[in-house]
Amino acid sequence: MLDLVALILLFPLIGTAVNGLAGKRMRKETVGYIACGAIGLSFLVSILVFCGLLLLPPEGRLFEKHLFVWIESGSFRSLAALQVDPLSTVMILTVSGVGFLIHVYSIGYMHHDKGYHRYFCYLNLFTFSMLLLVLSNNFLLMFIGWEAVGLCSYLLIGFWFEKKSASNAAKKAFVVNRVGDFGFALGVMLIFLIFHSIDFTEVFSAASHGNFETGNFAITMITLLLFMGATGKSAQIPLYTWLPDAMEGPTPVSALIHAATMVTAGVYMIARCNVLYMLSPFTMTVVASIGAATALFAASIGLVQNDIKRVLAYSTISQLGYMFLACGVGAFTAGVFHLMTHAFFKALLFLGAGSVIHALSGEQDIRKMGALKSHIPTTYKTFLVGTIAIAGIPPFAGFFSKDEILLEAFVRGNFIYWSIGAIAALFTAFYMFRLLFMTFYGESRVDHHTMEHLHESPGNMTLPLIALAGLSFVGGFLGIPGASAINHFLSPVFGGHTHAEIAGTELAGHSGHHGAWLPYLMMVVSTAIAIAGIFLAYQMYIKKPDLPKKLTDRFRFIHKLLLNKYYVDEIYDALFVNPTKKISVKILWKGVDVRIIDGSVNGIARLVGGLSNVLRLLQTGYIRNYAFYIVVGCIFIVVLAVFGK
Numbered sequence: 016m017l018d019l020v021a022l023i024l025l026f027p028l029i030g031t032a033v034n035g036l037a038g039k040r041m042r043k044e045t046v047g048y049i050a051c052g053a054i055g056l057s058f059l060v061s062i063l064v065f066c067g068l069l070l071l072p073p074e075g076r077l078f079e080k081h082l083f084v085w086i087e088s089g090s091f092r093s094l095a096a097l098q099v100d101p102l103s104t105v106m107i108l109t110v111s112g113v114g115f116l117i118h119v120y121s122i123g124y125m126h127h128d129k130g131y132h133r134y135f136c137y138l139n140l141f142t143f144s145m146l147l148l149v150l151s152n153n154f155l156l157m158f159i160g161w162e163a164v165g166l167c168s169y170l171l172i173g174f175w176f177e178k179k180s181a182s183n184a185a186k187k188a189f190v191v192n193r194v195g196d197f198g199f200a201l202g203v204m205l206i207f208l209i210f211h212s213i214d215f216t217e218v219f220s221a222a223s224h225g226n227f228e229t230g231n232f233a234i235t236m237i238t239l240l241l242f243m244g245a246t247g248k249s250a251q252i253p254l255y256t257w258l259p260d261a262m263e264g265p266t267p268v269s270a271l272i273h274a275a276t277m278v279t280a281g282v283y284m285i286a287r288c289n290v291l292y293m294l295s296p297f298t299m300t301v302v303a304s305i306g307a308a309t310a311l312f313a314a315s316i317g318l319v320q321n322d323i324k325r326v327l328a329y330s331t332i333s334q335l336g337y338m339f340l341a342c343g344v345g346a347f348t349a350g351v352f353h354l355m356t357h358a359f360f361k362a363l364l365f366l367g368a369g370s371v372i373h374a375l376s377g378e379q380d381i382r383k384m385g386a387l388k389s390h391i392p393t394t395y396k397t398f399l400v401g402t403i404a405i406a407g408i409p410p411f412a413g414f415f416s417k418d419e420i421l422l423e424a425f426v427r428g429n430f431i432y433w434s435i436g437a438i439a440a441l442f443t444a445f446y447m448f449r450l451l452f453m454t455f456y457g458e459s460r461v462d463h464h465t466m467e468h469l470h471e472s473p474g475n476m477t478l479p480l481i482a483l484a485g486l487s488f489v490g491g492f493l494g495i496p497g498a499s500a501i502n503h504f505l506s507p508v509f510g511g512h513t514h515a516e517i518a519g520t521e522l523a524g525h526s527g528h529h530g531a532w533l534p535y536l537m538m539v540v541s542t543a544i545a546i547a548g549i550f551l552a553y554q555m556y557i558k559k560p561d562l563p564k565k566l567t568d569r570f571r572f573i574h575k576l577l578l579n580k581y582y583v584d585e586i587y588d589a590l591f592v593n594p595t596k597k598i599s600v601k602i603l604w605k606g607v608d609v610r611i612i613d614g615s616v617n618g619i620a621r622l623v624g625g626l627s628n629v630l631r632l633l634q635t636g637y638i639r640n641y642a643f644y645i646v647v648g649c650i651f652i653v654v655l656a657v658f659g660k
Contacts, residue, residue, distance in 0.1 A: 034139065096152040229295075248277070286509075330443065445552050
């Protein structure tokens, strides 16, 4: 069954080719069936590969499929090869499973769009690229998938390119990601320079068994450069600004690329390179600090946003910060676990938001919603499940994964990390239930014309919501303290223990004085934090709906600061964008291009033209003139011959 791994990539690639080349001439139903069928088959093969991996002993759960020699030049050799291990298996199941549900949802959501076949072509291509990224067995092939998902992100964010805001958002995402990808590329080059290989197995084996002491400068530089790429792809400080603007794309795109898969590429890459990162305590501190800061920073912005998709966008940035915090304190399993559960409930929330937008004929401002739960009951119930899950209420998926990150931050990191994570968790519960209450509860603020056409979404949109709601409920049970199936499954990759084992036994050498009660105490604390956030949201938006206005007036400066996202975009424009534009226009364009390059070319042309104007005077067309020139020429030759002697 493991030999089937190449089919996981082949099916979406075929779907891309068929819909891209012939989709315009096919019926929309056929295009949808081909696109969904391709991802569905990839998901089925992923399940078979997972089952095949389970049949192997834990120490033997590493399988490589060599396809062909890709590049061979001197000492550099790169294979086109795939790697199946517990980490890549979790990723392919998540990408293909959630991706399939989003493809099905897209059939209903995008049915009336004139670019229907182009949309599904891009969506299949993105899924192929993401699967290539997580299945690659070397850094160069991973980089190809890394860049390909960036390209697909550009195409899908700017799918409605007729809208200036969409095309601008696509360009912004592309440019910001290039900044991070530059660091990633340098990191890969440095890896080859140090290890003379880019193969994961060879590099990680050399790092763990070589002469690289902890804190080695070369390893630190490699990990920092790779992390630079992760901050761009996974929208962390300072390269997070592209993600909120990416909401200009279709809502299923937001669910697939900017919630469930692409933005988790940076987390996956760091988890994959855990051997390198564990050799650099400085980089680990940087990763944890950036993750914690991003989690709190983005959550604070989400408190006051009014666009339903932007609230979820800042929530995504915050939750990604949690994942990086986990990786930064060495809890890679917790980070990957939250990556998986986040894919379930965040895809659910984005698709639920899409269903609300669909019902309201395109309205996205939650101030123009309210009292929708009786009109779109399936959307409401599933959205409620997603909201409870992300808030961290047991026994939903987000509770187990978020609680594990907070626990690991406490026992492996420090109290500051835990405090920041706890505050971000409080903010998350508050702004998500604020979103829920303003959208589905209270008095209706929907305009009369929209209310007349209010309706529940069709079955091909609500069924994926129900499936994701189920996953958001049961997914967390894979990480039950003391019996964590996902920790056991991923242990060959990370070699870790569950947080209950750490806290109850040796605490991995960090806090041996803590007893087995610590995980359960932390569960109670994290649940209390979530309940506190929900209670505050209930008091402000249900019990006392006039309270937010009073608080806004009282804390006008803070509200304006958060509403304008700390003016980071404006600061970036002033520091980087506008100076770059001025340099590009005044120096590079008008100075170098127009005056020097174009001036040189045009100057040569004018010189040749001027000489031609002089020489053309000799070409009069009269025979007498040509005879005169011949006579003068003969006289000149005779004189030269006589006096030359």
